[in-house]
Amino acid sequence: RDTVVATPAYSYYDKEYLCAVKIGTPPQTLPLDFDTGSADLWVFSSETPSSSVSMGKAIYNPKNSSTAKLVTGATWALTYGDGSSSSGDVYTDNVTIGGLNVAAQAVESAQKVSSQFAGDTALSGLLGLAFGTANQVKPAVKTFFDNIRPALPLPIFTVNLKKGAPGSYNFGYIDTTQYTGALTYTPVTPRYSLWEFGISGFSIGTAIKNSTVIDAVADTGTSLLLLPLSIVKAYYAQIAGSSYSTNYGAYVYPCNITPPDFNFYIGTAKQVVPGRYMNYGYISNTQCYGGIQSQGTLMFSLFGDIALKAQFVVFDASVPRIGWANK
Ligand SMILES: O[C@H]1CN[C@@H](c2nc(-c3ccc(C(F)(F)F)cc3)no2)C1
Secondary structure (H helix, E strand, O other): OEEEEEEEEOOOOOOEEEEEEEEOOOOEEEEEEEEOOOOOEEEOEOOOOHHHOOOOOOOEOHHHOOOOEEEEEEEEEEEOOOOOEEEEEEEEEEEEEOOEEEEEEEEEEEEEEOHHHHHOOOOOEEEEOOOHHHOOEEOOOOOHHHHHHHHOOOOEEEEEOOOOOOEEEEEOOOOHHHOOOOOEEEEOOOOOOOOEEEEOEEEEOOOOOEOOOEEEEEOOOOOOEEEOHHHHHHHHOOOOOOEEEOOOOEEEEEOOOOOOOEEEEEOOEEEEEOHHHOEEEEOOOOEEEEOEEEOOOOOOEEEOHHHHOOEEEEEEOOOOEEEEEEO
């Protein structure tokens, strides 16, 4: 059982949350973006073109690890929701998160990264926490969670992200001090190897609940809360002066207005995303980028950090199921 601190990067608007991961012998510490929406552990390394490695970025160098072993012939390639991508070869090595150690964890070394990753000066890679069937290594390898799961008291991890402050990922146990009220669980259908669940309805501000089942995915690697366009339009209709900016391809609103809460329902339990969490950054000194945006053509809604930072979430692989609580 263990806990690891999740620190928001680009802290004003919490673009991503990074956790320290120790790789190799002696340990090399890299800040990785834990992503429940993918299933690969990949890192910037000594094999990543130096032109893509921003100054001061921590990288993994297998040559400096006595326990590193090349997985002969294994390769990987990934493309993320925003079109960013990376690819490379694979080592096994010792990986420690908090106090949890996996001896021969597959560590995917980046030989190529797209411009978005090259431009991200904070992260040194990603650690996927989706179901192992989503792993993109050929031949497939196990995720950290799949490797550590048998050693955990419970086959779960919990996510307690915070607005503009460090939160935590806990493995194998539930820290009941991290939430208020009750945890409400709902089944997960890993149709796409993702933490996919149904919400029973939503409401905006103090309005009554709209009972409509929405298919959603809990994705710590997505910064925003992406919803069906009809709901997004209804939401911004409540904010005087908000508009869809064709320039940004996003809904923006006057920064001096606190938007309404967005509430979603797990069964009959009301989960609250406070309006004050909706500011995803200033795009001018008067206009702010909304935390709620359209899911576009995606076949599910994406409950990313804007929603997750308001909640305590249990990712339970035993059923599988997902549990939500306000905090
Ligand atoms: O694919 C889905 C799986 N979860 C979502 C996800 N997206 C990223 C990501 C992180 C950082 C960057 C970059 F550094 F800015 F390039 C890009 C994408 N991480 O998880 C989307």
